[in-house]
Amino acid sequence: MPVIKIDMGLTSKEVKKELIEKVTKAMSETTNIPEQHFTVIISEGDADNFGVGGVQLSEMHK
Amino acid sequence: MPVIKIDMGLTSKEVKKELIEKVTKAMSETTNIPEQHFTVIISEGDADNFGVGGVQLSEMHK
Amino acid sequence: MPVIKIDMGLTSKEVKKELIEKVTKAMSETTNIPEQHFTVIISEGDADNFGVGGVQLSEMHK
Amino acid sequence: MPVIKIDMGLTSKEVKKELIEKVTKAMSETTNIPEQHFTVIISEGDADNFGVGGVQLSEMHK
Amino acid sequence: MPVIKIDMGLTSKEVKKELIEKVTKAMSETTNIPEQHFTVIISEGDADNFGVGGVQLSEMHK
Amino acid sequence: MPVIKIDMGLTSKEVKKELIEKVTKAMSETTNIPEQHFTVIISEGDADNFGVGGVQLSEMHK
Incomplete structure (x- = not known):
């Protein structure tokens, strides 16, 4: 059930996969909730x- | 006032309309709050x- | 995979269940995605x- | 730390900047939290x- | 229609009202969308x- | 700038810290964006x- 929403800049498929x-x-190890959830x-x-x-x-990156 | 945010895959205009x-x-009938809210x-x-x-x-759908 | 987040006022357990x-x-019937997802x-x-x-x-409800 | 997420229609770069x-x-003045946060x-x-x-x-704007 | 979600620390009723x-x-003036939306x-x-x-x-504020 | 929002069950201070x-x-190592952002x-x-x-x-855990 835990849902993790990440708001970030444009990112490649490979980086998103990783x-x-x-x-x-990281979430599963810390909470002892199996990854499939x-x-x-x-x-x-x-x-x-x-x-x-x-x-x-x-504007910052000009 | 209730706000429903749906995160999902790419979807057609008609399906989104429905x-x-x-x-x-479903929300209005269950909460008795009029649809306009x-x-x-x-x-x-x-x-x-x-x-x-x-x-x-x-990767799952390969 | 679709995730639906509902922001609303304080609500009873039974209404939340329903x-x-x-x-x-409603989502499953409209998208043909099985409920378990x-x-x-x-x-x-x-x-x-x-x-x-x-x-x-x-303030509105005073 | 406060995070403000705005869901809205398609908007120009200049309006988003403003x-x-x-x-x-508005947030900083009201909360006395410095803008950088x-x-x-x-x-x-x-x-x-x-x-x-x-x-x-x-459908409304047809 | 625009929805603004603010994630922040515990705050008084008066500050939230303001x-x-x-x-x-600020949103209405910048977008020319009437406040009621x-x-x-x-x-x-x-x-x-x-x-x-x-x-x-x-931990930071210890 | 990346913001990670985690929706989950009630959790202890220590687990949240971890x-x-x-x-x-995990985010910083994968994106090469420094942790402070x-x-x-x-x-x-x-x-x-x-x-x-x-x-x-x-209802599941009854």
């Missing part, structure tokens, strides 16, 4: 869609 | 962006 | 924690 | 992906 | 439930 | 508030 494996492993959702966004400290991320 | 109708109806948000993602049991969905 | 059943059924998460909040049109819900 | 600035400012995430969706009162938004 | 007003106002959800959590840079917030 | 550390580490939010819920396959979790 994130799903490693985050699920975990769902991971990766929500990608453009740098225009994120702000930290009131500054749009795409 | 989901919005049926999920709102419900907001539904459908967040679609590619099969690369979902993992179940530590396995990337796009 | 919501889980009916929303899952659906996860529903109900996130309850106090009327102080919701605002519609800029007005705190607990 | 939203990040103004929402962070705030993260804003804007999740855009097509009008097909939103429903209000059981009606798909794209 | 947040709802000011964030809705906005929903704000505040999800409060204990300092144990937040981590920044891998450190639990409650 | 989850924050391990999930951040990651925010983790743990949203705990009662077994009444989760459903899998249309069944309320608290």
